[in-house]
Amino acid sequence: MRRSDRMTAILDRVSRLGTIDAGVLAEEFAVSAATIRRDLQVLEEQRLLARTHGGAVAVDVAYELPVRYRGGQNREAKALVARRAATLLPHGPLTLGLTGGTTTLILARLLAERVDLTVVTNALNIAAELALRPRLKLIMTGGVSRTQSYELVGPIADQALAGLNMEIAVVGVDGISARGGLTTHDEIEAHTNAAMIRRADRVMVVADGSKVGRTCLAGICAIGDVAVLVTDASADPGHVEAIRRAGPEVVIA
Amino acid sequence: MRRSDRMTAILDRVSRLGTIDAGVLAEEFAVSAATIRRDLQVLEEQRLLARTHGGAVAVDVAYELPVRYRGGQNREAKALVARRAATLLPHGPLTLGLTGGTTTLILARLLAERVDLTVVTNALNIAAELALRPRLKLIMTGGVSRTQSYELVGPIADQALAGLNMEIAVVGVDGISARGGLTTHDEIEAHTNAAMIRRADRVMVVADGSKVGRTCLAGICAIGDVAVLVTDASADPGHVEAIRRAGPEVVIA
DNA sequence: GACGCTATGCGCGTTTTCGTTCGCCGGGCA
DNA sequence: TGCCCGGCGAACGAAAACGCGCATAGCGTC
Numbered sequence: 001m002r003r004s005d006r007m008t009a010i011l012d013r014v015s016r017l018g019t020i021d022a023g024v025l026a027e028e029f030a031v032s033a034a035t036i037r038r039d040l041q042v043l044e045e046q047r048l049l050a051r052t053h054g055g056a057v058a059v060d061v062a063y064e065l066p067v068r069y070r071g072g073q074n075r076e077a078k079a080l081v082a083r084r085a086a087t088l089l090p091h092g093p094l095t096l097g098l099t100g101g102t103t104t105l106i107l108a109r110l111l112a113e114r115v116d117l118t119v120v121t122n123a124l125n126i127a128a129e130l131a132l133r134p135r136l137k138l139i140m141t142g143g144v145s146r147t148q149s150y151e152l153v154g155p156i157a158d159q160a161l162a163g164l165n166m167e168i169a170v171v172g173v174d175g176i177s178a179r180g181g182l183t184t185h186d187e188i189e190a191h192t193n194a195a196m197i198r199r200a201d202r203v204m205v206v207a208d209g210s211k212v213g214r215t216c217l218a219g220i221c222a223i224g225d226v227a228v229l230v231t232d233a234s235a236d237p238g239h240v241e242a243i244r245r246a247g248p249e250v251v252i253a
Numbered sequence: 254m255r256r257s258d259r260m261t262a263i264l265d266r267v268s269r270l271g272t273i274d275a276g277v278l279a280e281e282f283a284v285s286a287a288t289i290r291r292d293l294q295v296l297e298e299q300r301l302l303a304r305t306h307g308g309a310v311a312v313d314v315a316y317e318l319p320v321r322y323r324g325g326q327n328r329e330a331k332a333l334v335a336r337r338a339a340t341l342l343p344h345g346p347l348t349l350g351l352t353g354g355t356t357t358l359i360l361a362r363l364l365a366e367r368v369d370l371t372v373v374t375n376a377l378n379i380a381a382e383l384a385l386r387p388r389l390k391l392i393m394t395g396g397v398s399r400t401q402s403y404e405l406v407g408p409i410a411d412q413a414l415a416g417l418n419m420e421i422a423v424v425g426v427d428g429i430s431a432r433g434g435l436t437t438h439d440e441i442e443a444h445t446n447a448a449m450i451r452r453a454d455r456v457m458v459v460a461d462g463s464k465v466g467r468t469c470l471a472g473i474c475a476i477g478d479v480a481v482l483v484t485d486a487s488a489d490p491g492h493v494e495a496i497r498r499a500g501p502e503v504v505i506a
Numbered sequence: 507g508a509c510g511c512t513a514t515g516c517g518c519g520t521t522t523t524c525g526t527t528c529g530c531c532g533g534g535c536a
Numbered sequence: 537t538g539c540c541c542g543g544c545g546a547a548c549g550a551a552a553a554c555g556c557g558c559a560t561a562g563c564g565t566c
Contacts, residue, residue, distance in 0.1 A: 002523095003523070003524095004308075008272075032526080034545095035524055037544075054543065075270055075271030124380055127398065131403055132400070134400045140393065142395035144390065144391070145380065145391035155416075255513090256513065275553080284514075284515085286554090306523070306554085
């Protein structure tokens with residue numbers, strides 16, 4: 001197993017369990033304790049976790065991962081969710097809103113060949129992907145670029161959204177739960193996502209199982225505003241049931 | 254198997270799995286590790302993935318958009334003009350507007366490492382190029398995407414620009430002449446470019462010699478609104494002289 | 507057939523990674 | 537107090553991966 005994969009796995013574990021033991025990690029990855037110590041040191045330098053005697057603990061707020069360690073996380077799950085979400089979209093002319101996120105990006109790629117489609121997005125990577133396709137109409141909100149997530153946010157984005165109406169908004173979130181509603185790591189991003197949701201007739205949330213039941217720093221909207229949640233089988237059944245009772249239809253990809 | 258096929262396969266894998274191992278790829282495609290490394294290097298240069306030790310991980314933005322319009326034409330001249338234009342920009346904090354165009358794109362790349370820089374642009378390819386640079390602030394106008402030029406235009410763009418002020422606007426045009434002023438082939442694009450010019454203290458036009466003296470369909474603004482024109486030695490001296498008399502300083506790269 | 511270009515494989519020196527070993531520190535225990 | 541012991545940091549060496557230069561082979565053009 002390569003270093004970057006090991007780092008990803010460590011981050012995944014520490015964010016799920018809250019605390020990890022260096023000895024256990026060494027055994028599990030079949031590497032020496034020194035290697036684990038070096039890994040933890042690097043991750044601590046990047047403020048992705050905090051070291052303790054004998055292991056490490058998660059930092060308070062979930063952190064946005066640098067690209068090199070974000071790579072594989074739940075990639076297949078995201079692709080699965082995106083494909084399922086694509087099948088749920090109606091045929092024929094459609095105006096669609098897309099927020100930023102890996103899952104929405106994959107969905108955008110799947111939609112690239114559709115005709116009669118108008119896409120509104122505040123995500124630069126999605127726009128870059130769709131700008132090549134002459135068959136669909138692409139509208140970007142403006143705004144200030146966030147380097148971590150390629151999203152455009154702020155008053156310019158909000159103002160642009162205020163003048164648009166979408167039939168369906170597909171929203172990628174960092175957390176969704178019955179109690180916390182939709183949440184994300186960044187409060188400005190949350191505000192812009194909320195602005196898009198307000199202009200949409202229906203809200204579809206795409207989130208791989210790791211996001212279900214999680215609550216992050218910034219709230220976007222209440223769970224009742226969501227029409228459909230598309231997730232995968234790794235989602236905790238208890239949380240899924242709670243969300244279902246709160247209103248949204250839940251589709252397991 | 255040809256190189257391009259291999260590259261495509263690599264991209265497909267990395268986008269599905271999120272992470273790949275160079276050794277596995279070499280074995281699977283029956284080529285040497287050196288070849289795989291070269292492939293990965295090319296793909297990384299195009300920002301289609303990120304290399305790690307022993308392999309690569311997926312990234313979420315494909316930011317090298319193919320050039321749609323007269324890509325190769327006057328390429329050296331455009332690069333020359335862009336480099337000269339970059340030297341004319343003041344040091345220190347600066348708020349800069351950039352319209353779409355090949356020359357402005359090259360200029361954007363030259364500015365990528367600067368600090369204390371705020372860039373306002375309506376060009377998707379420029380934004381995609383700059384989005385990853387954490388040192389500079391990037392603001393996009395929104396708007397409807399034009400597939401030919403990657404520019405965002407229309408009322409959303411105009412509205413976004415109305416709330417911004419730039420010290421310098423760098424404008425790429427299809428034609429500039431003493432009589433016709435600044436012109437371009439598309440009237441909607443012209444309108445948005447004019448909106449940006451109105452919000453700028455100074456206007457700098459970058460245009461290779463073939464544009465000088467030419468007048469195109471849609472007018473952007475009068476020649477008197479331009480502070481500086483940067484062009485190259487292939488520009489017709491008569492037209493240059495006429496422009497100089499009309500007001501703008503003319504710099505030959 | 508000669509040529510120029512590109513892709514590929516190989517060899518070599520360099521860098522990165524990882525395991526091992528050593529000494530240090532702090533806590534528990536006789 | 538003296539001893540042991542687990543975890544930590546630093547240093548060294550081996551192995552793997554890397555970058556670079558060079559030679560070769562395929563391919564299209566003239």
